[in-house]
Amino acid sequence: MVQAALTIAGSDSSGGAGIQADMKTMSALGIYSCTVITAITAQNTLNVDHILPLSADIIKKQIMSVLSDIPIHAIKIGMVYNNEIITTVSDILKNSKIPIVLDPIISAGTGARLLEQEFLSDFKIKLLPICDVVTPNIHEAEILSGIKIKNENDIKKTALKIQKLGAKNVVVKGGHFKNNDEMIIDTILNDRGKFTLIKNPRMKIAETHGSGCNFSAAVTAFLALKFPMVLACLMANKYVHNSIVNTVKIGKGIPVNNPISSMYEDSCRFKVIEELAYAVDKLTSIKNFEKLIPESQSNIVYAIPNANNIDDVAGVSGRIVKAGDRSVPTSGIKFGVSRHVASSILEYMKTNQLVRSALNIKNEKRILDKCNRLFRVTHYERKWEPKTIKNREGRSISWGVSRALSKNPDADIIYHTGDIGKEPMIIIFGQNPQEVVDKVKSILDNMKF
Numbered sequence: 001m002v003q004a005a006l007t008i009a010g011s012d013s014s015g016g017a018g019i020q021a022d023m024k025t026m027s028a029l030g031i032y033s034c035t036v037i038t039a040i041t042a043q044n045t046l047n048v049d050h051i052l053p054l055s056a057d058i059i060k061k062q063i064m065s066v067l068s069d070i071p072i073h074a075i076k077i078g079m080v081y082n083n084e085i086i087t088t089v090s091d092i093l094k095n096s097k098i099p100i101v102l103d104p105i106i107s108a109g110t111g112a113r114l115l116e117q118e119f120l121s122d123f124k125i126k127l128l129p130i131c132d133v134v135t136p137n138i139h140e141a142e143i144l145s146g147i148k149i150k151n152e153n154d155i156k157k158t159a160l161k162i163q164k165l166g167a168k169n170v171v172v173k174g175g176h177f178k179n180n181d182e183m184i185i186d187t188i189l190n191d192r193g194k195f196t197l198i199k200n201p202r203m204k205i206a207e208t209h210g211s212g213c214n215f216s217a218a219v220t221a222f223l224a225l226k227f228p229m230v231l232a233c234l235m236a237n238k239y240v241h242n243s244i245v246n247t248v249k250i251g252k253g254i255p256v257n258n259p260i261s262s263m264y265e266d267s268c269r270f271k272v273i274e275e276l277a278y279a280v281d282k283l284t285s286i287k288n289f290e291k292l293i294p295e296s297q298s299n300i301v302y303a304i305p306n307a308n309n310i311d312d313v314a315g316v317s318g319r320i321v322k323a324g325d326r327s328v329p330t331s332g333i334k335f336g337v338s339r340h341v342a343s344s345i346l347e348y349m350k351t352n353q354l355v356r357s358a359l360n361i362k363n364e365k366r367i368l369d370k371c372n373r374l375f376r377v378t379h380y381e382r383k384w385e386p387k388t389i390k391n392r393e394g395r396s397i398s399w400g401v402s403r404a405l406s407k408n409p410d411a412d413i414i415y416h417t418g419d420i421g422k423e424p425m426i427i428i429f430g431q432n433p434q435e436v437v438d439k440v441k442s443i444l445d446n447m448k449f
Helices: 018-028 056-067 083-093 117-126 138-145 152-164 211-224 229-245 261-284 339-349 365-374 396-407 433-445
Strands: 004-012 032-043 048-053 074-077 100-102 169-172 183-189 195-201 300-303 313-316 320-323 326-329 333-335 357-362 377-380 413-416 425-430
Touching: 004 018, 004 056, 004 211, 018 032, 018 211, 018 261, 032 056, 032 083, 056 083, 074 083, 074 211, 083 117, 100 211, 138 152, 152 169, 152 183, 169 229, 183 229, 195 229, 211 229, 229 261, 261 300, 261 313, 261 320, 261 326, 261 333, 261 357, 261 433, 300 339, 300 433, 313 339, 339 357, 339 396, 339 425, 357 433, 365 377, 365 413, 365 425, 365 433, 377 396, 396 413, 425 433
Parallel strands: 004 032, 004 074, 074 100, 377 413
Antiparallel strands: 032 048, 169 183, 183 195, 300 313, 300 357, 313 333, 320 326, 357 425, 413 425
């Protein structure tokens, strides 16, 4: 059964925070997200230009409409701009048995106030007592508690004070606490009075847009999945840490968290393995392919989009080898194998991101003649490789491919004639492994054995 969660929050037109961030986060964690919009904001990564709070009546109707139909397993409360909204949300949810996560949205990362100052008291009186966990950052914790945080002991005092105001569990996020240059420490106070600290290395990144929303939405998602409170917070912390690592500079202002980066990457990796496995099966079933396999064996690789290193490139673990009159893969598909062919595709992608697959075959005159007749071909000579490159492990292939592409950036085939201890090689490139397999078939169809 699909678990569902409800987020009650403002709409962020930049897509980095609010309802939009909550939906991305919950979806990435496998939760069906329902929404209640409390306010419409006109904002970007630089500032909040305008706020239009919705009426209490339409907010009430949104909540009741969802709850009357869909089984909700956890609720998040985000931006509640004024007393009307605070009271409406509190009145409807005060007797709810559904776990409630309260994210005290007082101001945006760009500085604009998202909770009117005169309604702070109402916020504390009406919403803190109905929530199962509240997730303030350092500044929000100071405002809610009235305690100026100067050290880590003050953070604990703050959490205890907020708990006395009615919140069952409190998580004080430490990202804005500048007294520790090396670590970020999030402090969890559970409903039994026990503290748990979550420590992460401080990343060299400035303020980001959406991390608070991502965290509270992730806690909501894990509670909807029935995880215990503290474990839900620990898992949410790990999830958001990854979204911050993958922060994107999308506008002119502060960077935006990327909460769906892991979901996108996992999807890409699955598709890469699936397509490559199919292509290997097709490749090894082509008649006479074994005659193209060099002494150092062959491998076919496929990179995820925006690949950065060899761990982003999949290939046959152990390579494709000649076995009599057949060709066979010696093992399955894995990421981070076949350094030479993987290095070639990583270098090619610097010129053309669409070309993500490559295969090495032997370099013989008659094979090369067919390649020249059928495809766009370029080459490099390993004997001209500078010593500074040759002496650096793993740099030779990148240097050669870059040199060859400088002569023909649209090449289908790159070859070299070898060097002392280095076998001559042809590398076939394509946008995907099926295209590479098709090129191999074209070469073999035009040859006689």
